[in-house]
Amino acid sequence: xxxxxxxxxxxxxxxxxxxxxxxxxxxxxxxxxxxxxxxxxxxxxxxxxxxxxxxxxxxxxxxxxxxxxxxxxxxxxxxxxxxxxxxxxxxxxxxxxxxxxxxxxxxxxxxxxxxxxxxxxxxxxxxxxxxxxxxxxxxxxxxxxxxxxxxxxxxxxxxxxxxxxxxxxxxxxxxxxxxxxxxxxxxxxxxxxxxxxxxxxxxxxxxxxxxxxxxxxxxxxxxxxxxxxxxxxxxxxxxxxxxxxxxxxxxxxxxxxxxxxxxxxxxxxxxxxxxxxxxxxxxxxxxxxxxxxxxxxxxxxxxxxxxxxxxxxxxxxxxxxxxxxxxxxxxxxxxxxxxxxxxxxxxxxxxxxxxxxxxxxxxxxxxxxxxxxxxxxxxxxxxxxxxxxxxxxxxxxxxxxxxxxxxxxxx
Amino acid sequence: xxxxxxxxxxxxxxxxxxxxxxxxxxxxxxxxxxxxxxxxxxxxxxxxxxxxxxxxxxxxxxxxxxxxxxxxxxxxxxxxxxxxxxxxxxxxxxxxxxxxxxxxxxxxxxxxxxxxxxxxxxxxxxxxxxxxxxxxxxxxxxxxxxxxxxxxxxxxxxxxxxxxxxxxxxxxxxxxxxxxxxxxxxxxxxxxxxxxxxxxxxxxxxxxxxxxxxxxxxxxxxxxxxxxxxxxxxxxxxxxxxxxxxxxxxxxxxxxxxxxxxxxxxxxxxxxxxxxxxxxxxxxxxxxxxxxxxxxxxxxxxxxxxxxxxxxxxxxxxxxxxxxxxxxxxxxxxxxxxxxxxxxxxxxxxxxxxxxxxxxxxxxxxxxxxxxxxxxxxxxxxxxxxxxxxxxxxxxxxxxxxxxxxxxxxx
Numbered sequence: 023x024x025x026x027x028x029x030x031x032x033x034x035x036x037x038x039x040x041x042x043x044x045x046x047x048x049x050x051x052x053x054x055x056x057x058x059x060x061x062x063x064x065x066x067x068x069x070x071x072x073x074x075x076x077x078x079x080x081x082x083x084x085x086x087x088x089x090x091x092x093x094x095x096x097x098x099x100x101x102x103x104x105x106x107x108x109x110x111x112x113x114x115x116x117x118x119x120x121x122x123x124x125x126x127x128x129x130x131x132x133x134x135x136x137x138x139x140x141x142x143x144x145x146x147x148x149x150x151x152x153x154x155x156x157x158x159x160x161x162x163x164x165x166x167x168x169x170x171x172x173x174x175x176x177x178x179x180x181x182x183x184x185x186x187x188x189x190x191x192x193x194x195x196x197x198x199x200x201x202x203x204x205x206x207x208x209x210x211x212x213x214x215x216x217x218x219x220x221x222x223x224x225x226x227x228x229x230x231x232x233x234x235x236x237x238x239x240x241x242x243x244x245x246x247x248x249x250x251x252x253x254x255x256x257x258x259x260x261x262x263x264x265x266x267x268x269x270x271x272x273x274x275x276x277x278x279x280x281x282x283x284x285x286x287x288x289x290x291x292x293x294x295x296x297x298x299x300x301x302x303x304x305x306x307x308x309x310x311x312x313x314x315x316x317x318x319x320x321x322x323x324x325x326x327x328x329x330x331x332x333x334x335x336x337x338x339x340x341x342x343x344x345x346x347x348x349x350x351x352x353x354x355x356x357x358x359x360x361x362x363x364x365x366x367x368x369x370x371x372x373x374x375x376x377x378x379x380x381x382x383x384x385x386x387x388x389x390x391x392x393x394x395x396x397x398x399x400x401x402x403x404x405x406x407x408x409x410x411x412x413x414x415x416x417x418x419x420x421x422x423x424x425x426x427x428x429x430x431x432x433x
Numbered sequence: 434x435x436x437x438x439x440x441x442x443x444x445x446x447x448x449x450x451x452x453x454x455x456x457x458x459x460x461x462x463x464x465x466x467x468x469x470x471x472x473x474x475x476x477x478x479x480x481x482x483x484x485x486x487x488x489x490x491x492x493x494x495x496x497x498x499x500x501x502x503x504x505x506x507x508x509x510x511x512x513x514x515x516x517x518x519x520x521x522x523x524x525x526x527x528x529x530x531x532x533x534x535x536x537x538x539x540x541x542x543x544x545x546x547x548x549x550x551x552x553x554x555x556x557x558x559x560x561x562x563x564x565x566x567x568x569x570x571x572x573x574x575x576x577x578x579x580x581x582x583x584x585x586x587x588x589x590x591x592x593x594x595x596x597x598x599x600x601x602x603x604x605x606x607x608x609x610x611x612x613x614x615x616x617x618x619x620x621x622x623x624x625x626x627x628x629x630x631x632x633x634x635x636x637x638x639x640x641x642x643x644x645x646x647x648x649x650x651x652x653x654x655x656x657x658x659x660x661x662x663x664x665x666x667x668x669x670x671x672x673x674x675x676x677x678x679x680x681x682x683x684x685x686x687x688x689x690x691x692x693x694x695x696x697x698x699x700x701x702x703x704x705x706x707x708x709x710x711x712x713x714x715x716x717x718x719x720x721x722x723x724x725x726x727x728x729x730x731x732x733x734x735x736x737x738x739x740x741x742x743x744x745x746x747x748x749x750x751x752x753x754x755x756x757x758x759x760x761x762x763x764x765x766x767x768x769x770x771x772x773x774x775x776x777x778x779x780x781x782x783x784x785x786x787x788x789x790x791x792x793x794x795x796x797x798x799x800x801x802x803x804x805x806x807x808x809x810x811x812x813x814x815x816x817x818x819x820x821x822x823x824x825x826x827x828x829x830x831x832x833x834x835x836x837x838x839x840x841x842x843x844x
Contacts, residue, residue: 225643226640232636232638232643236637239629239660243659246654246656247649250648250652252619252653252655259672
């Protein structure tokens with residue numbers, strides 16, 4: 023059975039939300055206790071959500087997330103509720119579990135509003151139907167906009183129907199974005215500038231470089247790869263003008279100087295942010311650099327722990343560039359690997375690495391949590407382009423983003 | 434401690450050889466039982482060698498291989514002895530353990546000759562020195578050419594000295610070969626032809642393609658990557674003639690037709706074989722195709738089990754091409770993954786995949802075992818080039834191999 027081999031990040035994430043007494047855990051047991059196998063279970067502390075990997079056919083591999091009660095109280099309870107709300111940022115389908123006898127509470131309504139705002143498919147699960155007095159009828163708010171189903175976790179009533187409903191509300195996300203292929207016509211030349219320094223992995227290309235080459239080939243175009251020192255001569259020796267030059271952010275300044283103004287120029291970092299649907303958010307995030315003040319807290323966050331690929335970019339270069347560019351002295355904090363602060367509210371801005379070692383879901387989760395907390399977030403490549411004064415040029419290939427820049431002439 | 438994380442293939446392989454009574458296992462226990470930690474132990478059946486991963490400073494991470502006795506008898510015993518000899522093909526340092534009181538036996542001499550022929554560093558370990566009568570002296574054959582040391586596994590006598598000796602006889606292998614950089618001058622263009630078919634991994638480049646691009650960049654040259662259908666137009670649009678075209682073997686015929694005769698042409702497969710030091714052996718191996726007869730056994734061996742990357746090349750295309758090219762009907766056998774036949778003697782020839790999923794040590798081991806068994810071995814890319822009549826052209830960049838071809842005009 024290959025069930026165990028599906029990485030959790032690739033499973034459909036089903037978040038189970040509700041008040042403490044709604045029967046969330048019983049509902050999960052009812053679903054998993056049937057003909058479905060629980061293949062892993064990570065029990066956390068009481069503040070942590072519980073994850074259960076399983077298979078729901080025909081939906082496929084899923085990850086059920088049991089979250090803390092929405093009505094928890096006290097200082098610790100508040101933290102738990104906050105965590106439940108954050109879980110929404112990694113939820114593909116939300117189940118809001120209520121005790122049918124009690125109907126929908128203000129806490130339920132609050133999270134339903136958030137779910138609607140985030141456009142997450144949702145099912146209202148009216149649990150404990152077996153305890154419902156015959157003459158009582160639940161009243162749902164009008165225009166609630168989500169399907170509702172009466173179930174009983176303890177008797178199994180309507181549990182198979184709930185599984186079918188899960189399958190029908192979920193829509194496989196379409197791949198909306200290309201890396202660069204949509205900017206190219208067949209037989210176009212695209213030049214890639216790949217520095218070979220001690221941070222480059224021995225004998226290999228990093229994934230964004232591979233993905234970009236691959237996408238160029240799929241557009242029936244030709245990828246031309248050189249180091250920054252060979253760019254000028256390479257451009258001279260091409261028999262026709264390339265459509266675009268794509269560079270590693272670290273050598274942006276030199277590449278910008280060596281690339282004639284009538285050739286599009288951007289970076290792997292910007293292309294990957296666009297591919298993952300985050301470009302607009304990250305460009306808006308960088309604009310806060312101009313408003314930084316002494317003592318503002320800036321979080322620098324890196325996906326890898328080894329600092330092998332990223333060298334000292336995050337810990338040394340970025341802080342120095344930020345000080346030089348802004349002329350102020352912010353207070354820098356650092357996080358790396360899977361660690362990412364629970365509470366982001368004290369930060370003025372977040373500068374994150376490209377996230378090549380994080381899965382896409384984790385990166386999206388971090389960006390969504392930053393947005394929830396109202397903290398602007400940007401990434402290394404976009405921050406570097408901004409501080410080197412070439413952000414505008416490197417966003418020219420993308421008209422919708424350029425329009426945003428028109429209103430921020432300072433960038 | 435990172436000790437556990439060194440892949441076994443990257444450890445210095447120390448093969449412990451000797452007769453059944455020589456004290457091989459005791460010697461390993463003496464070495465590992467000191468201040469050195471055994472971090473893993475794989476016990477096999479009695480016919481299988483036993484591997485122990487450990488650290489010997491300053492030599493670093495090693496893999497000790499305890500082999501069956503060289504003087505084993507009976508049908509099963511013979512198989513065990515054969516296995517011990519095969520282990521030489523993955524041995525970086527050989528320890529020949531003898532009972533000092535008995536001196537060197539004919540079995541010991543036989544394996545010493547093989548060790549010398551294979552140019553493996555070796556130490557003769559004269560064990561059981563504590564049992565040696567005071568007035569007896571061991572007599573080693575003259576000019577034996579390897580250092581010898583008296584030890585006692587049971588008392589620990591000279592065990593630290595043996596470890597020092599291990600470190601001093603071992604020489605870190607130099608990287609002798611480049612992939613393609615040695616054929617290029619700075620600012621040269623090298624064109625890479627990369628087909629995108631269902632066998633190509635989604636959104637990535639396979640390792641040989643990455644390695645080749647990387648090596649081109651390290652030579653201060655420029656890599657130009659396109660699919661086979663865009664090659665002709667790409668060549669027309671370059672402002673200067675590329676030095677070399679490197680193609681996936683599967684589209685060799687089309688690429689050869691589209692590449693002007695004054696441009697060097699070769700394949701990733703040939704470059705990787707040269708890089709790993711196997712090109713000459715594999716080219717010699719392919720020459721046997723012309724001598725194949727009906728019913729000759731041909732082993733087709735693949736490193737991956739999924740057949741995902743290699744598609745049906747091994748199981749369908751190669752057999753068909755061999756039949757077409759030779760006009761005879763051989764008997765094809767197949768092996769895949771880590772399985773590789775112990776006894777190769779019944780095969781007329783072996784056609785192996787490029788081995789991109791096998792580590793280099795395993796690939797070298799298989800080639801050496803084939804050579805020991807006197808069975809010619811070649812790889813997919815070289816076989817395809819030969820059968821498509823373009824082997825000669827694709828080896829032109831390598832004069833030493835071309836010289837061999839001069840004596841085999843038929844290839």
